Amino acid sequence: xxxxxxxxxxxxxxxxxxxxxxxxxxxxxxxxxxxxxxxxxxxxxxxxxxxxxxxxxxxxxxxxxxxxxxxxxxxxxxxxxxxxxxxxxxxxxxxxxxxxxxxxxxxxxxxxxxxxxxxxxxxxxxxxxxxxxxxxxxxxxxxxxxxxxxxxxxxxxxxxxxxxxxxxxxxxxxxxxxxxxxxxxxxxxxxxxxxxxxxxxxxxxxxxxxxxxxxxxxxxxxxxxxxxxxxxxxxxxxxxxxxxxxxxxxxxxxxxxxxxxxxxxxxxxxxxxxxxxxxxxxxxxxxxxxxxxxxxxxxxxxxxxxxxxxxxxxxxxxxxxxxxxxxxxxxxxxxxxxxxxxxxxxxxxxxxxxxxxxxxxxxxxxxxxxxxxxxxxxxxxxxxxxxxxxxxxxxxxxxxxxxxxxxxxxxxxxxxxxxxxxxxxxxxxxxxxxxxxxxxxx
RNA sequence: GUGGCUGUAGCUCAGUUGGUUAGAGCGCCAGAUUGUGGAUCUGGAAGUCGCGGGUUCAAGUCCCGUCAGUCACCCCA
Numbered sequence: 001x002x003x004x005x006x007x008x009x010x011x012x013x014x015x016x017x018x019x020x021x022x023x024x025x026x027x028x029x030x031x032x033x034x035x036x037x038x039x040x041x042x043x044x045x046x047x048x049x050x051x052x053x054x055x056x057x058x059x060x061x062x063x064x065x066x067x068x069x070x071x072x073x074x075x076x077x078x079x080x081x082x083x084x085x086x087x088x089x090x091x092x093x094x095x096x097x098x099x100x101x102x103x104x105x106x107x108x109x110x111x112x113x114x115x116x117x118x119x120x121x122x123x124x125x126x127x128x129x130x131x132x133x134x135x136x137x138x139x140x141x142x143x144x145x146x147x148x149x150x151x152x153x154x155x156x157x158x159x160x161x162x163x164x165x166x167x168x169x170x171x172x173x174x175x176x177x178x179x180x181x182x183x184x185x186x187x188x189x190x191x192x193x194x195x196x197x198x199x200x201x202x203x204x205x206x207x208x209x210x211x212x213x214x215x216x217x218x219x220x221x222x223x224x225x226x227x228x229x230x231x232x233x234x235x236x237x238x239x240x241x242x243x244x245x246x247x248x249x250x251x252x253x254x255x256x257x258x259x260x261x262x263x264x265x266x267x268x269x270x271x272x273x274x275x276x277x278x279x280x281x282x283x284x285x286x287x288x289x290x291x292x293x294x295x296x297x298x299x300x301x302x303x304x305x306x307x308x309x310x311x312x313x314x315x316x317x318x319x320x321x322x323x324x325x326x327x328x329x330x331x332x333x334x335x336x337x338x339x340x341x342x343x344x345x346x347x348x349x350x351x352x353x354x355x356x357x358x359x360x361x362x363x364x365x366x367x368x369x370x371x372x373x374x375x376x377x378x379x380x381x382x383x384x385x386x387x388x389x390x391x392x393x394x395x396x397x398x399x400x401x402x403x404x405x406x407x408x409x410x411x412x413x414x415x416x417x418x419x420x421x422x423x424x425x426x427x428x429x430x431x432x433x434x435x436x437x438x439x440x441x442x
Numbered sequence: 443g444u445g446g447c448u449g450u451a452g453c454u455c456a457g458u459u460g461g462u463u464a465g466a467g468c469g470c471c472a473g474a475u476u477g478u479g480g481a482u483c484u485g486g487a488a489g490u491c492g493c494g495g496g497u498u499c500a501a502g503u504c505c506c507g508u509c510a511g512u513c514a515c516c517c518c519a
Contacts, residue, residue, distance in 0.1 A: 006490095006492090006493080008492090008509080008510080009510090010510095011509080011510065011511090064443080065517085065518095082519085110519085112517095112518080112519095114443085114516090114517070114518080115443075115444090115516090115517095116510090116511080116512085117511095117512070117513070117514090118511090118512070118513090119519080120517095120518075120519080121519090124519065125519090126519060127519095187516095187517095297519095298518070298519075299518080299519070300519065301519080302518080302519065324519065325519075326518085326519025327519080328519075329518095329519045330519085352477090352478085354477070354478095355477095384475090384476065384477085384478090385476095385477050385478045385479090386475070386476095386477085386478055386479070387479090388478085388479085389478055389479035389480090390478095390479050390480080391479085392479065393479040393480055394479085394480090400478085400479080402477075402478070404477060406477090414477090414478085416478075416479085418479070418480085421479085421480085423478080
C-alpha cells in the first residue's frame with residue numbers, strides 16, 4: 001500500500017462544486033453584460049506582478065497580506081491583491097493606446113493572505129469597472145447606476161448602496177484642524193454603527209488625540225440622518241467656509257438628484273456620512289453596498305473616486321472613479337440565504353440511452369437539440385430507464401427524452417417533463433419546437 | 443497577525459466519571475421493478491474519530507502542538 005496524500009485545500013482557498021460554480025458563472029455573465037451595456041471594455045492583466053508594483057499602494061495592511069515570493073529567475077514577485085493597482089500600472093503603460101476617458105471592466109481572481117471568515121477568503125474574484133481620465137461628476141453618478149443595475153440584474157430587490165464623499169469629512173476635519181489625524185479619525189468613525197457614539201468619541205480622544213469638542217463635532221456631522229436632501233441641507237452650514245467640503249456637498253446633491261431622475265428607487269440609495277472605508281486612495285465619492293437580507297456579510301460592492309490612479313507610474317494625472325463587486329462574498333451570501341439553485345447541470349435535457357444498437361440515434365438527437373440552442377446530455381451508459389431518470393432527477397434536469405424501438409419505428413420521442421411528471425409523445429420533426437415551448441415555460 | 447469557540451460516515455449530529463467490536467437520521471449503492479424518477483420495503487458499502495505527539499493498563503473522551511472552519515479585533519470584496 002502506497003502512502004495516500006491527504007486531499008485538502010489551503011486555508012482561505014476553496015473548491016467549487018457544480019451548483020455554486022454555475023451560480024458563480026451566472027453572476028460573471030451578468031456582470032459582463034451590465035458593464036458592457038454601459039460601454040465598459042474588457043481588459044485582463046497578469047496574476048503576478050513585480051512586487052514593487054504592488055507594494056505600498058493599498059497601505060501597510062495590504063503589504064502584509066501580499067503573497068510574495070522569488071520566482072525561478074530570482075525576481076521578487078507577488079500576486080495581485082486587487083485589480084485596481086494592476087490597472088494603474090496598465091493605464092500608465094498603455095495610456096497612448098487607450099485615450100481618455102477610458103472605461104474598462106475586469107473580472108479576475110485576487111489573493112490576500114489575511115485571516116479568513118465567512119465571505120472572506122484568501123482567494124476571491126472581483127468584478128471591477130472604472131472610468132478614468134475624467135473628473136466629471138457624471139462618471140460618479142454613472143458608477144452609482146452601474147452598481148444598482150448590476151445588483152438588480154443579479155436578482156436582488158432589497159439592497160442599499162450607501163454613498164458618501166470624502167471631501168465632506170475632509171472638509172470638516174480641515175475646519176477643525178484635524179487634517180493630520182484624518183486616517184485615525186476615519187478609522188474610529190467607521191465603527192460608529194458597531195460600537196456607538198460614546199465609544200467612538202472616547203476612542204477619538206484616547207487613541208487619536210482629538211479634543212472631546214473636536215470629536216463631538218465630527219460625530220454631530222456623521223450622525224445626521226434622514227433623506228439625502230435633508231442631510232445635505234444640514235451639512236451645508238457645518239461645512240461653510242471649507243471649499244472642499246462645499247464641493248463634496250454639491251457633488252452629492254447632484255448625484256442624488258440625477259440618480260433619482262434616472263429612475264433609481266430612492267430606498268436603494270442612501271447618503272451615509274459615516275462611511276469612511278475604502279482604500280487610502282479614495283478622495284471623492286465613495287460607495288458601499290449591503291444586502292438587506294444579509295448585512296453581516298459586509299459590503300459586496302464598493303468603490304469610489306480617486307484623484308490620481310497612476311501617479312506612481314506616470315506623470316500624467318489620471319483621475320477616475322469605479323467600483324468592484326466581490327463575487328465570492330456575494331456567493332457566500334447567496335448560499336447563506338439558500339438562493340443557490342440546487343441543479344448541478346447546465347443542460348435542461350437528458351437523452352436516455354436505452355437501446356445500445358441505437359447509440360447513433362441518441363447522439364444524433366443530442367446534436368439536433370444543441371444546434372437549436374438547447375443544451376442536452378446523452379447518458380453515457382445504456383442502463384435501465386429507471387436508473388437514468390433517477391440520475392436526471394438528482395442532477396436537476398428539466399426534461400428526459402426517451403425512445404426505444406417502437407418510437408424509432410414511428411419517428412417519435414417520449415418527452416418526459418420531470419418537474420410536472422407528465423409525459424407526451426412528440427414526432428421528431430416537432431421536437432425542437434415542443435421543447436423550446438416547454439423550457440420557456442419553466 | 444492576536445484571542446474565543448468548533449472539528450466523529452458524503453451531510454447533520456449522538457457517544458454517560460477515559461473502559462471491549464464508535465452509533466443514528468438523511469444521502470449513496472444494489473434489489474423488489476431487465477421501457478419510466480421523486481414514495482415504500484429489504485439488503486449493502488462507507489469512519490486514519492482533522493493530523494501529530496503526550497499522559498494512562500486503557501484516549502473519540504484528558505494535555506500539548508498543528509491544520510482547517512467559524513466569531514471578534516484589525517482590515518476589507
